[in-house]
Structures are given as structure tokens and as C-alpha cells.
Amino acid sequence: MNLIKGFMLIELPTIQDGIDGTISIVESGKHIPFNVKRVYYVYNLANQVAIRGKHAHKKLEQVLFCISGSFKLNLDDGENQMEFLVYKPNVGVYLGVDLWHSMTDFSSNCIFFVLASDYYNESDYIRNYSEFINYVTVKNLKTHSNHYNHGLIQ
Numbered sequence: 001m002n003l004i005k006g007f008m009l010i011e012l013p014t015i016q017d018g019i020d021g022t023i024s025i026v027e028s029g030k031h032i033p034f035n036v037k038r039v040y041y042v043y044n045l046a047n048q049v050a051i052r053g054k055h056a057h058k059k060l061e062q063v064l065f066c067i068s069g070s071f072k073l074n075l076d077d078g079e080n081q082m083e084f085l086v087y088k089p090n091v092g093v094y095l096g097v098d099l100w101h102s103m104t105d106f107s108s109n110c111i112f113f114v115l116a117s118d119y120y121n122e123s124d125y126i127r128n129y130s131e132f133i134n135y136v137t138v139k140n141l142k143t144h145s146n147h148y149n150h151g152l153i154q
């Protein structure tokens with residue numbers, strides 16, 4: 001069971017071609033739980049103190065792949081936090097809504113590649129941590145009171 005809400009790992013079908021390398025496949029509608037509208041990738045991460053992310057999304061869903069090197073991913077759903085090393089090119093990290101994420105400790109050869117459910121829209125970002133905590137707290141309270149009103153919680 002995942003402690004963190006809005007997070008899962010997605011392992012891609014992968015073919016080992018022996019000395020000729022390895023191929024990992026992403027097919028729209030099969031391996032990614034949304035229609036991909038945007039692809040972006042980040043590289044030139046040679047700076048040891050680079051920090052990326054430090055935000056959450058209100059509606060955007062993404063799957064992130066580290067296709068070269070490695071980095072540390074920190075996740076925070078407003079209640080629980082976790083940190084792990086992302087380094088497998090065939091394993092994507094699904095980042096759902098309301099998930100504060102930041103990336104650090106990039107190896108010099110790091111390239112990360114992202115499939116996103118929508119076009120870039122700055123108003124979908126929550127870039128302030130206190131604002132994020134308020135946002136998820138209010139949302140959780142609303143969900144809890146809806147469940148209560150519908151008799152799901154006695």
C-alpha cells in the first residue's frame with residue numbers, strides 16, 4: 001500500500017536486445033493512465049545544487065521517467081512524505097494531483113522525461129508550500145464532510 005496519495009510506479013514493457021541495447025515502450029492509453037497532451041524533458045543538470053519542482057498541481061497528472069542518470073525525488077501529499085532515488089529508465093513515477101514534489105541530487109548525466117495530461121498552464125501550479133498545505137487541508141475537510149453527509153461515515 002502506498003502511504004503517499006497520488007503516487008505510483010509504472011513499469012514499462014522492456015525488451016533486452018542483448019549487445020544491441022534495450023528498448024522500453026510507452027503506448028498511449030495502455031501504460032499511462034491519461035491521454036498524453038504534452039511531453040517535455042530536462043537536461044544539463046550538471047549543477048550539484050540544482051533543485052527542481054517545489055510545487056504541486058491542481059489538475060495536471062504526469063508520469064516522469066529518468067532516462068539517464070539519477071536524481072532524488074521528494075514527495076509530500078500534505079500528510080506524509082517520502083524520498084527515493086529515481087534511476088530506472090523503464091520505471092515511470094506517476095505524479096497525481098495535490099502532490100508536492102521536488103527533485104535534487106541530479107547526477108551529471110541526468111535527463112528526465114515527462115508525459116503530461118495537459119498543456120502548460122501556470123495557474124495549475126501551487127508554488128507556495130503553505131498555500132499547498134491550506135489547499136489540501138480544505139479539500140480533505142470537504143471530502144470528509146461529503147462522506148459524512150452521504151452517510152459513508154457514521
Ligand code: T46
Pocket residue numbers: 038040042052053054062064114120
Ligand atoms: C513538474 C516537474 C516535474 C513552460 O513554459 N512550459 C512547460 O511545459 C514547462 C514544463 C515549463 N515551462 C516554463 C515555466 C518556467 O518558466 O519553464 C520554466 C521552468 O519550469 P518549472 O520551474 O516549472 O520547472 P520544474 O522542473 O521545476 O517543473 C517541471 C514542470 O514544470 C512541472 O509541471 O511537475 O517539472
